[in-house]
Amino acid sequence: MSFRARTTAVLAAVTALALGGAFAAVLVAFNGLQQRQLDASLLAVARTEAVEVHQHALRFSDRPGPAANDIGPLTKFGIIYEDSGTVIAATYPFERTPPHLADIRHPNAQPFNFLFEREHMRGVFMPIPQHANTFLFLATSREDFEGDKEYLFRAMLAAVVVAVGWASLIAYWMSGRLTRDHRNIAAVARGVARGDLTARTDVSSPDPEIVQLGSDMNDMVERLAELVSSQQRFIAHAAHELRSPLTALYGELQQALRKERDAAAYRQAIQQALEATRRLKLLANDLLTLARTKQDAGESPEAITLERMVEDARKLVADLATSREVALDIRLPKATVSHRHGDVTRLFRNLLENAIMHSPSGGVVRVESEHHGSMLHTWIIDQGPGIDEEDQERIFEPFFRAPNAAKTRDGSGLGLGIAREIARGYGGDVQLDTSSRAPGARFLVVLPAS
Structure with missing residues (x-):
């Protein structure tokens, strides 16, 4: 994975974690606040209802349900039980098939969640003070509460997705802009490694260190090109310089052996061959000296x-x-x-x-x-x-x-x-x-x- 892709992935992950964590905390806090408001309202209505059912011959009043949010009070559902489990009175939807007392009996004044005919509800169970062994169960639907919670969750999830998407785009663009000169320098380095000594960087970064790096790269390639060119010229010139005495030496020896000669002619041919050999020896010695001058060899200082x-x-x-x-x-x-x-x-x-x-x-x-x-x-x-x-x-x-x-x-x-x-x-x-x-x-x- 490239640096640009890694940077984008890391920033996207960090953004997702940061926003996800923040939104999760907000969602938990909001749901807790809504839950506490609903419970407080439900308990207040239940306590009042427990007192008033005595005045209405153990029947429910027309008092509205608990106020859960800004929309207004929720619908109130209730049941009055005897300790034996007999239902004395019930409102919709409990009048048809009220739940068994054992299923809803709960520690007094502790709101709890339960499911009735596939509907999510929150209820509270408490005794009726004026009637011994008589209990009041008051409930309200949690659909609005669950709907608000789901709506908020979806909204925050959409916000996280949009934020991560924008952060990824910005990170991809910024990393590309910031690493453009690095990629340019790397491309030049790869070109030089392939043998292209004409490659040069064109750095326009606001970072002076990157500009200096690009300049140093160009200077290095320029120097390398000069060294390679110098080496090529050296090899060509050395070959040319060696060829002349070798050609002379070969020609003299070949000519001397082509036909019989007297001693003076042989002596002249040997002298000319010796002169060519001397030039070869001189050139070979100088080449060895030039190659050895940068090495710490020879006599001690x-x-x-x-x-x-x-x-x-x-x-x-x-x-x-x-x-x-x-x-x-x-x-x-x-x-x-x-x-x-x-x-x-x-x-x-x-x-x-x-x-x-x-x-x-x-x-x-x-x-x-x-x-x-x-x-x-x-x-x-x-x-x-x-x-x-x-x-x-x-x-x-x-x-x-x-x-x-x-x-x-x-x-x-x-x-x-x-x-x-x-x-x-x-x-x-x-x-x-x-x-x-x-x-x-x-x-x-x-x-x-x-």
Whole structure:
């Protein structure tokens, strides 16, 4: 059963119980009041009649019956008995077949109900004071009383039914209105679970928490869509990057085996296959590094100076800098960080390789650092062509190559992404610093200092 149906059912049940209980109490109170009025009137007439029958030679007077309600006095029925059960006098309808004294004898002055010829009556039994062993039985019909009670019961039952019906309609409408945004959010969640990442919520609730929930749902779906899209691009680019060296390796080996060659030709084919294998190894290592950067694996964190890590990274790129005739100008303050040495060295190595590859022959790559509170800011600055504004948001994406740098890149296309993931794994970041108008690119590394 849905929440809307449960809410409607609960409210209808509560309404029925509340109104039913209230109306039942009213009905009992009203019937009790009517009963007491009838009994009081019946007793008053019976006492007067018991006194007056002596004056009328044990015959009934013409006094009206008891007044039961606003309509007026009811019809009076009576019997005068001797103690032996002999009927001395009787009114309609008792004159034909009066009830036996034993059937109606009742404690004195205590009104009671009885049935006579299918008619509901209420009577009272008492002695006649002036005549020993003589008794008066006075009764009146309860049909008007029962009719009023039944009418009131039906009216209240109809009121309960109408009230429950209206309460159910209102509850159904209100629960639908209140849960409309919940159903909208749930529908979006189900759509996303089925793979529809274009689904979005449109919440217009006056409740700010519901509005915030809808906004958070949209943000989550948007982020999920971006992650899925990024993953798809990553897989496509990885497949493309792997295909090129694999194709080259396969082609060289196939060509080498197609016909007999001399040693020099075989050596050349092996060298070309080795180069393709090297590219495959580089790409595989970078893919594994990128997948591992968010895991707490590898070396244990240790306190180590920033100067040592950058120096270790410089040694790893020294041959590349020499071959491209690029100088490294490193100026670092005394600073210590508590990270895994291999990770942070890889971070700076990737950034230095990127800067060297984009620097012109004879250029200089500068490394500068300073403290900013508890964080250590380090800049890697090159003198290359810089990064176009439209590419600045994508340079950290795996395998992205800026158009103005496509011919100079010789890596796997994962270096900047790996550097950023390593920094973020330690609570820092790698950003493109666009605050300077100087030529070239400025990358900012933010790491917590010890």
